[in-house]
Amino acid sequence: MDTSYNRRRFLKTTALSGLGLSLAGQLPGLAAPAPGKRVGIIGLDTSHSTAFTKVLNAADASGELLGYKVVAAYPYGSRDIETSTKRIPGYIEEVKKLDVEIVNSIQDLLKKVDVVLLETNDGRLHLEQATEVLKAGKRVFIDKPIAASLSDTLKIFEASKKYKVPLFSASSLRYIKGVEGLDKSKVVGADTYSPAVLEKTHPDFFWYGVHGVETLFTVMGRGCQSVVRVHNEGTDIVVGTWADGRVGTFRGTRTGKHNYGGTVYTQDGNTTLGPYNGYQPLLLEIIKYFETGQVPVAPEETIEIFAFMEAADESKRRGGAAVTLASVLEKARKA
Structure with missing residues (x-):
């Protein structure tokens, strides 16, 4: 959710449940994730990006997360939806405090990561961005909405088939x-x-x-x-x-x-x-997908x-x- 109420609720819940939402300054240096566990984020214009990073990069992250860590992020992201663009500078600073490198392009990102969270809430960008990731042979979770048109939704799944990389998209x-x-x-x-x-x-x-x-x-x-x-x-x-x-x-x-x-x-x-x-339940399903390549939601259901x-x-x-x-x-x- 992008509402402030649900963001506050998530932060409170995960802190109390021991998922380890570390405060700024409590990460003296995050240990490098194991091969295959490096997560990249596309889009720092949504609260999902920072919420997921705080959980994955917590010093005491849950074992259910299997050691996956966010190591790099490309901030864009919408450039013309005001409610999104105004968040980017602040979210850049938040993730940098969690040992996340900010990169200048998706191509730069793909050189540094094994899997991708496509988080920008601007669905108009998703077809182009997801296609870059799929071409690189990397698994990608596409946050809601998967696209800003039904036509683009179909094209994204066509690209998934073409490049033989299953993808997962869902609302929490x-x-x-x-x-x-x-x-x-x-x-x-x-x-x-x-x-x-x-x-x-x-x-x-x-x-x-x-x-x-x-x-x-x-x-x-x-x-x-x-x-x-x-x-x-x-x-x-x-x-x-x-x-x-x-x-x-x-x-x-x-x-x-x-x-x-x-x-x-x-x-x-x-x-x-x-x-x-x-x-949390969605993030755990994303991690299972990253680990196994098995999607919990069939493409046909997302299309429907x-x-x-x-x-x-x-x-x-x-x-x-x-x-x-x-x-x-x-x-x-x-x-």
């Missing part, structure tokens, strides 16, 4: 409390909600609504065929119909308190989703999530008409 809301232990084979429907604040450079839900949509697909799984969107100034509701007849809804709020959660309806009763679990959001936008443009995911995917493949 995939690991919201309540998901663990859920028997997804018994899910008959779900309602989820999250903030859906807008950024003019990105399609509607791609910027922030992706969090709640990812939660919906985490519990419902793939197979959504069509969506209908109900729009007003403060809230948008998207109703998705799955191929097996199940219905899942996402409610995105523009104003008010930023909450994340939902309800899952199962054959055994209802399960409440929430509260937000912080970044972004097709769902694009279909929701199209439904809005059509005044709430039903729009199939197949139709927006066909259009994106031609773009």
Whole structure:
């Protein structure tokens, strides 16, 4: 999350749980990570970058992190989204205190690292940046949104296939409390909600609504065929119909308190989703992926999530008409 509330909550939680968020000046010199464990970051314009670095580079980092350390970072990152660009100078100073070298290009970065966290929240840059990493044969986690268009989303996964490097992308809301232990084979429907604040450079839900949509697909799984969107100034509701007849809804709020959660309806009763679990569960999955090359989220599911959001936008443009995911995917493949 990029909200100050969740950033403060994450820092507090990880400090209390012993993940070792070291204060500035407590790292007299970080031991060099073992071969294969050097992490590079692209994009110091999001709080995710500093949060992940503080956990990975802590003097008493958890053994679950397998010795991975951030050793270098390329700061850019958005150059024209003000809420992002203004963070870069401060975040550069934060990671430098954690023994992270600042480099001038992605090519310089790739010479110094084994794996990459593509963290800039400007999805317009992701296709070009991810392709550089994939060409170099390095595993890459792409933070949300994977791209700023459905067309670019497809092209990123095409590049992954071309260069034979599996990649992983997800929102941290995939690991919201309540998901663990859920028997997804018994899910008959779900309602989820999250903030859906807008950024003019990105399609509607791609910027922030992706969090709640990812939660919906985490519990419902793939197979959504069509969506209908109900729009007003403060809230948008998207109703998705799955191929097996199940219905899942996402409610995105523009104003008010930023909450994340939902309800899952199962054959055994209802399960409440929430509260937000912080970044740690996602980071552990990223490390497993770096170590094994096995992706925890299939490319097809990530593509369907972004097709769902694009279909929701199209439904809005059509005044709430039903729009199939197949139709927006066909259009994106031609773009």
